[in-house]
Every structure is written in structure tokens, then in C-alpha cells.
Amino acid sequence: MTTREPLAVELQRGLLVNVVDQVGEGVAVFDMEDTVVYANAALADIQGTSVDHIIGQPLSAFIPEPPPGAEEERAAAEQSGDGLLRARMVARRVDGSPVDVAITVSPLHDDDGEQIGRIVIVRDITLRRVLEDQLERAALHDPLTDLPNRRLLSDRLEHALDRAARSGRSLAVLFIDLDGFKAVNDAYGHDAGDEILRQTADRLRECVRQEDTLARMGGDELVVLLEEVANANEPLQTAHRLLRAMEPPFTIGDSRMTITASIGVALGAAGSQRALLHAADEAMYAAKRSGPGRIVVTSMEAVAADARPDASPKGPKS
Template identity: 55%
Template sequence: MDAFDALIAPEDLPRARTNHQRRLAGEETEQRYPLRLMRKSGRMLWAETSGVRINWNGRPATLNIVNDITARKAAEDSIRHLAHHDPLTGLPNRVLLQDRLERALASAQRNGTSLAMLFIDLDGFKPVNDRYGHDTGDALLQAVAKRLRGTLRHSDTAARIGGDEFVVLLPVLAETQDAGLIAAKLRTAIASPFEIDGHRITISASIGLALYPRDGDTASELMRTADGAMYADKRQHAV
């Protein structure tokens, strides 16, 4: 195994060695399992390996068969990504947002901390679509997503849940008022003019805020409260 060991990614080496030793001992092992192998160039490939115990010059040995499954892994990763991300903006979708929110709530309940949800609806997006077309509208949504990512912390999540609606999850708050400060930063970022397809486009955002535990202790309660607060914010701007 020494020569083969040198090709195996360090994270997968214990698994490979365990299977090799068990196979040599005649014990039951994984029939097939994936490994990451390193090329001489430094690039990684995915391989599926299987093996059998044999006698080699009177000594126990293993005969291993290794198949390159890099393309299959890439296809699986792509399918997994599409299942959890918005195809237009690349942001997490509603499914991934729900998962992260449930995890954040469990952590907050366990540690006695606060979290926040921001429901964002773009004001003035429909006229942009009507005037410049859907391609420009799509490019604007992509630009908004980029600004959201650029404004938020690494631990935060910005998700697109449909149309011109976004939700931001703030899973860690040092102070509850930090959520309002972040909402203000997002509002300013979105209000700054966009240059899209040669057009200077200005939109704004209505933002609703919900805090755990103040506004609810379940994902559905927080989403409902944030959604209602967003519509209240929209009505206030319309006055």
C-alpha cells in the first residue's frame, strides 16, 4: 500500500488503510468506496476502489481495482448544488434557507442567544422588467445578490426565495440592535445605482425584521413576522 498511500488525499488515508488491513486479515470490508487521489500536477481526482485478498508469493496481499469517477462526482455535486441554490443568482434557495434556519434556531435555543431574519422585497423591480426586458431584470437580480453577499458577514445567509424576494438569516447577534444596523446597510447597498446593460438603474428595498426569541421560536413564526414587517415597511414608504 505504500506507493498507493502516497497518492491518497490525507483525509481519506485512514479509511483506505483500515480497509486494506481488514482485507489482508480476511475480515469483512467495504466492497466499494470513494477516495480522493492527488495527481502529480497537484490536481485531485475522485476514484472508486474495490479489492480482493490474494496470495502473492506465499504471502497475503490485496488486488485493488481503481476507477476514475471524477466526472460522476462532478455531476452529483452539480445536481446537489441545483437542489439547494437559486440557478439565477447562485444564492441559497428556500430549501437550504430552511435547513440553515432550523440549525440556527437549535443553536440559539441551546446557547440562549438571539438571531434575526430579514425579509427583503425590491421596490421598483417590475418597472425595470417592463421597460428594459427580462434579461436586464435578471442581470439586476444577480447584481443585487452580489451586493447582499458583499455586505453580509461570512456567517450570514442571503437567500432568494422567488421573484424579487430575498431573505437574510443572521444566525449570530452580539446585540439585538445589530440586526437593524445590518438592515440599514443592506437598504443603502440596494439603493445605490446599478449599471446594467448600459442603463443606470435605481431601485429601493422594503425590509421586514423578525428576532428570535422576541418574535417567535419557530421558523414559520419568524418568516411570517418578517414578511408582515416587510409589507408594513412597504406601506410606510408608499405614503
Template identity: 50%
Template sequence: MVLAGFGLSGGGAAAVHRVEQRYAAQTMDRYTEDVSTAVTERVERYSDTLMDLAASIGAQPNLTAADFAASSSGLNWERLPGASGVAFAVPGTDSEVPGIQRYWRERGVPTLTLDPVGAGAEHAFVVFSRPFDGVAAVAGRDLAQAPEPAEALRVARDSGEFAVSRAYVLLKDRQLPPAQQQLSFTLVVPVHNHADGRFRGWVVMGLRGGDFLNETLLSHARGAVRVLLTEGGTGTGRVVASVSAGQEITDDPLNRRQVVTVGQRHWELALYPTDRLLNGADRRMAALTLGAGLVITLLLGALVAILAGARNRAMTQVDEATAALREDIERRQETEARLREREHELQRLAFHDPLTGLANRVLFYERVQHALLTHARERRTFAVLFVDLDGFKQVNDGLGHAAGDAVLREVAIRLRNCVRASDTVARFGGDEFAIMAEQLADPTDVQVTANRIVKALEQPFHVGEPPALISASVGVALSGAGDADAILKDADEAMYLAKTAGKNRFVLAE
């Protein structure tokens, strides 16, 4: 019985040790997958956010500091952990510095002073910025003065895609004490003009490696593993940051390495088990099983009970791990839902006027192009009406801008009431509006609509004392020969003819 007990105890201990090793390996594999997925998804989230911001900037032909502030207003540290801030940078050479400086001063940065570094080189000047850490980027700073961001800017511009720089200390952090400096990355997205595809500059974001790793990975690692973020995927790259809440254990079979690709660059994640993971895996069970077997070799019933208890503990650990994984999945789904909601909001801001809620110039132009195709196939006619308010400046000067904004909102409501639900009403900016009336039964029907608009807008606007009085000059152009630009030009010229003829009327383009 003693020999049999030794054999059973040794065999049981070896079996438990193999189960523990396999369970610990599976746990490390799961942590490795969770951590690499978390890094990739978080960087993709940052990339999507920067691309949305770049699209919003590219849709504005006359970008100002106020436009940039509005487009980036929803971005902060809570939404983008580890990010130091976002900025808009523009390219330029030494000879272009005075012109660039003058241009952006006129667009909301009156104190802008460009600071080119390196004669004869191409520069990238910060003109607008939004800090997340309370330390604003220096307006006019040349990002190309450091080779790491300069390389990322060039890659993003040449490829037209999101790019990440090599690790370095951010320019704004180089004034900090060495103990507070972190290796960081610059995330870059090129900005192109929506109208003609011309390159305009870059949206850039500084990402501090230590803050990013702590905020992104600590919840996924849960203190069970130590995580190192290394630049490069060869195993010999520079360690950027690490996270660990437990005592690291040297156990080569359980060490894991995973290479992830972000922004056309490779990062390596190295994961090492800690005492928390090994204690959670119950690594001492083998020794306990062996000791108990030697003591109670004659009590086979007690040995069976011990094995059953070990199985139950293993099942409990599996259940706990499954519950934690399910929680991670639900949290990831919530994050994706918030990202989709933000994406829809950014798309609405890019194609609608924020004051009136009407379509803006970009969306109106796209719908005119679409109408040209659909109406040509069906041999139908549509019309474009340009509406310019007469006397609106006097309302602004006499009653104030708040009253002027109220008039513009009321104008939008009256215009909607004058047309069908299927027609498009847009605000081009200032006191200029445009309407597209589709599927006209008779081309002369648009004259009834135009007259209705003139009558509706000459009615008093009760936004102050006395009520505001304005009128409208309307130019009408019918679809026919010519593209969208020709139709819009005809409507615009007809509108000016209406103004010349005495205002408060409409004119049909010839």
C-alpha cells in the first residue's frame, strides 16, 4: 500500500502539475490576445477619431481657429487616454513663411509666429491646437525639427493614410525634468480639401507611451502579468513603457510575445507572468497533492475527495475567467457603440449648418449632382433657387447678432414650409440660402414656389422691438444642358438680376 500510495501520489502530483501548466499557458494566451486586441482597437479608435477630425477640417474651405475648436470640442483625455492633445499643422518652405504666417493670423491666431528650424528644409508648422493635459502646443512650432515626427508626417502625406512615428520625447515635454519625461509617439493623419483633393496639412496627436499603456492595458492585465511595449518587432527594440501590479516570475514557457501593426509601424508586446497569475492558477496544488498522498496513502476515499475538490476549484476558476472575458466583450461592445454614435455626429456636423440645421454647401452640391443623374434617366426637370436676404445687415447692426441668428433660424423654418418634404433646403453661409425642387410636373411650377418664398420672407420677424423686416431676392435656374456648376452659376446670376431689378422678387434664368 505504501508503494502504491507513493505511485498514486507521484502520478497525481505530475498530472496536477501538467494541468496547472496547461491552465497557466491558456491564461497567458488569453491575456496576450486581450492585450494585443486592446492596443490595436485603442489605436484604431484614435485613428478613426483623427480621420473624422481631418474629414471635418477638409470639408471647410476657409478653416478658422473657431472651426477647429468646434470640430475638436468633443475630444479630451477621458476619451483618448494617454493623448497630450491634437493639433493642425501645415506644410511650408522658408520662402513661404511670411505668407503662411499672415494667412493663419487672419483666421483666428493673431499672435502666430512661425519658427522654422533648419534652412532650406520643408517644415510643418502648428497653427491650431487643443491640449488635453493643460499644456498647449506652441503655435508656430516646427514639428519637422525632430526626425521622428518629420518621418511620420512624410509617410502620412505620401501614403494618404494614418501613420505613427518612432518613439521619442515630445517637443512640449523636453522642458520637463528627466524623471517626468516619457517616450511617446506622434499619430498623424493627412488632411485633404474635399472640393479638389489638394493636400492641406496634417492632424497630429501626441501619445505618451507610459500613460497610454497604463490607461489601456492595466484593466486588461488585471495585475496578473507584466506588459512591456517595445518599439519594433524583432525582439531587440527599445522598451517604451511597462505595466505591472505584481512580482514578476521567471518562467520561460509562460512568457509571451506578440507583434501588432499600428499606423504602418510594428510594436512588440512582451508579457511575463506575475505571482498573482501563478497564485490564481493554484501552482502549489501539485505539492499539496503529493504531501497529502504520502500522509494518507491508505485513505483512498480522502484522496478521491481531494481530487474532486481540485476539479471543483478548476471549474470555479474557469467560470471566473469566462465571466471576466464576457465583461471585457460587453465593455468593448459599449465602446464600439459610442464610437459609431460619435462617427454619426461628426458626419452630421460635416454636412449640415450648425445654426439652422439645414444642409450645407457640400451636401447641397452632392444632391444637385445626384439629381442630374436621376432626372436625366427619367426625363424629368428640377430647379435650383438661390435666396439672398435683403436688409439682413441692418437687422444685425440694429438688433444685434443674437436677433440676427434668430432671424436666420426663422428663415430656415419658413423656407421648409414653402417647399415639399422631398426638396432640399440648404444654407450656404451668411444670409445666403439655396433650394433644390425635384420632380417638377411642369417647369412653370417653380415660379409658384419662388413667389411663395418671396411672400413668406417679407412678413415681419418678431425677434425684438420693433419687429425685423427683410425681404428676399430669388434666382431660379432649371436643369437642362450643363453640369451642377453651370446650374448653380445660372441661379446665382439670376439672383443678382433680382437684386438689381429692385429686390423682393424672383428672376428666372434664361
């Protein structure tokens, strides 16, 4: 009966390589010239090729363009105590397709403590990145219409106000409210109301530029943010396009119905987003008081001048 050698000895004789070959994360060893001298099967799977093809390849064959600052970070890491470098980046498979990866780079030393290479551990996080993107989108978009929600609109409006303050150019907010939407919900049910909102979002998307923001504030209220507005006529033209898009009847099941909208337009170049939204909201209510399918244009300054005790209160929405 033969005596089995201690596990530590077996590891030194090659079992360790077999262990690494079976782990789920990609592992590669690079020499000091950043050439692959060892790769496991998991790394080959991530890269879409064979281990034999990877051996002898330079680091740039897998990561053509390291993320900004990677070389500086690696140099700093190698001068620090543990020498670890962690990063997330987009790598390239052999066929050129991208793959999201998380990598950990650590120095490899010989028995005398001299660095002789680097160990790179690669984890495919493509699915994780997809899930993260989905969660981020869900947090910033309305689930019914897939439009930006109030949170994303607030962020974009804040940045737009900063840019307008620097450039001196105006921006515009169009506050849109569907006329008679409550009556539609009462008569046809909330499922019909939801379908009208979805169809409305699809129609209005076609009326704004790619750089504009069409968002759903909630209920039947939508907002369009226009940046780099040259004059008051530009947002007015956009408002007219929005109203024209609402003219064709909506088909809900076997029913056809006409829905109009009231739009308040507010212009501004400085101030707070709350003030600009308030100005647009006030203009929208003024449009509703004058009849369905109307547009009222105002400015933050005009609303502030009208904010007096005897000012007419908002009327109820219809």
C-alpha cells in the first residue's frame, strides 16, 4: 500500500493548477512583460476561445483599452502594502464582442520576495450589469409609460438650470395636463385610463427632440423640458405640435374617444427648479380656465408678480 503524500506537497506538484482550472472565475498569470503564461478554462470561456489561444497573448489582447487611470492605480498599488488593484471595465472577446468584467490584479512574487509577474482574476458581471441597469432604469422611469419620472426630471432640470446660468440661454418647461381624464377613468375604468396614458406618451415622444426630456409627473400630468431655447416662439411651436399629436381619436378596445390637453409654458434662465415648475403649473391652470386644448405662456417673473393675496385661485382640474 502506497503512502499518500501530504496535500501541501501535491499542491506544489500540480494539484493546485487543477483546482484553479475548476473554479468559476477566470484566472491568468502574466509575466513582467504582461504576457499570459497561464490561463484557466473559466477565463477561456469568458473570452470565447481556448486556453491554448490565450497563452502567449499580451494583456492588450483581452483589455485593449484599460480604464482611465488604471496604469497609475496599478503603479500605486504595487508600491503599497498589498499591491491589489480592483476595477470594473469592458473587455473584448476574441470575436470582438464586449463583456463586462470585474478584475482583481495582484503581484506574484518568488521565494525571495521579488515580483516576477501578476495574477489577474476576472469575473464576468454582464448579467449583474444588466440587472443593475434594469434596477437603475426602474428607479428613474415611470413603469406605465417608460417615461422619465419626477426624480429623473428633477435631476435633469437642475443640470439644465446650471447650464443656463453659465450660458445665459433660456430653458422652457411645458406642463401638460389631459382634459377630462377623470371622466374617462370613471366611465371606462382605470385600465382604459392607463392605456390612454401609454398612447399619449408614445404620441408626445414623437414631438420632442432627442435632447429634450418628456417626463411623467404622476397621474395625467406630463412635463417637457426644453434646453437652449432661443426665443419664446420655440417652446410655443413645441406646444402646438403636442396638441396636434393629441387630435386623432384614441382607440381603447371597441371605443374611440377624443382627448385634449392643456399646456402651460414657462420660460427661465435662472432660479430654482421649484419656481420654474410652479410657473409652468400656474400657466397650465390658466390654460384650463380658458377652455380645453389651450396654451398659456408665462415666465417665472410674471408668476412672481402675480403672487398677491387677491390673485385668482386655481380652479379644479377636469
